[in-house]
Amino acid sequence: MSETTQSTAVQGEASGPDGELPVPAPGGRFSSRPIRSFVLRQGRMSPAQQRHLDTMMPKIGLPYRPAVIDPEAIFGRRAPCVLEIGFGMGDTTFAIAQARPDTDFIAIEVHGPGVGNLCKLVAGSGLTNLRIVQHDAVEVLRDMIAPASLAGVHVYFPDPWHKKRHHKRRIIQPGFVALVAERLAPGGYLHCATDWQEYADWMLAVLSAEPSLRNTAEGWAPRPDWRPLTKFENRGLRLGHGVRDLLFRKRESGDRA
């Protein structure tokens, strides 16, 4: 789903070296990044996806705004809140939200047909613990999510950007991971999965280098119960790729690196 694209940095904010994803700027703010981890393609939206997108997004969509949201007000209850970044067609997102009714999920994707598909899955399901944001997840995390507020963040099969010259477009970068860690509540988790071994090694190095996170496993984690097999994973397995899960937790006070 990926190709090269370039976007401009937000004026007045620092950008990372060599077009990296967000880095903490002086004063604790996070910069915008000049390079995005996705390419927006039109994609083919089926009539059903379009119909459900039109009818469901006013109900379960959260419009992007540069203002911090209050999940308690949005979901009408106090519950752990988990963010999913880049949900693709949303099948995993839907399955997880159904299997974990006591947790609220904010699922983020830029790809219209995927958003339409998740809307279609939710329509008529009675699911109440899921909201969708159709926007760049890095900006959503930076602008809409309060510090130390999330119970978890899911990043499943992010685009691996295979070519070396595109590695800077990978969403898992030190600045992005620092931003995720800052938004996690103490004890909250970051769960990543990939079927691309070289990206898995990259993720392990980047996550391990973030001092406020600790690995819950020695290297790779077993696939947690809550993550069902995804379309990408099944394809990866068919191609003979191993799948790696990484499960890190935000350190709590007294839990030092």
Ligand SMILES: C[S@@+](CC[C@H](N)C(=O)[O-])C[C@H]1O[C@@H](n2cnc3c(N)ncnc32)[C@H](O)[C@@H]1O
């Ligand atoms: C390879 S797909 C994996 C989809 C899904 N997680 C799965 O396992 O099937 C990666 C997805 O991440 C989305 N994506 C990449 N960068 C994103 C960003 N910054 N914000 C929102 N979505 C993003 C892409 O549009 C794409 O749908």
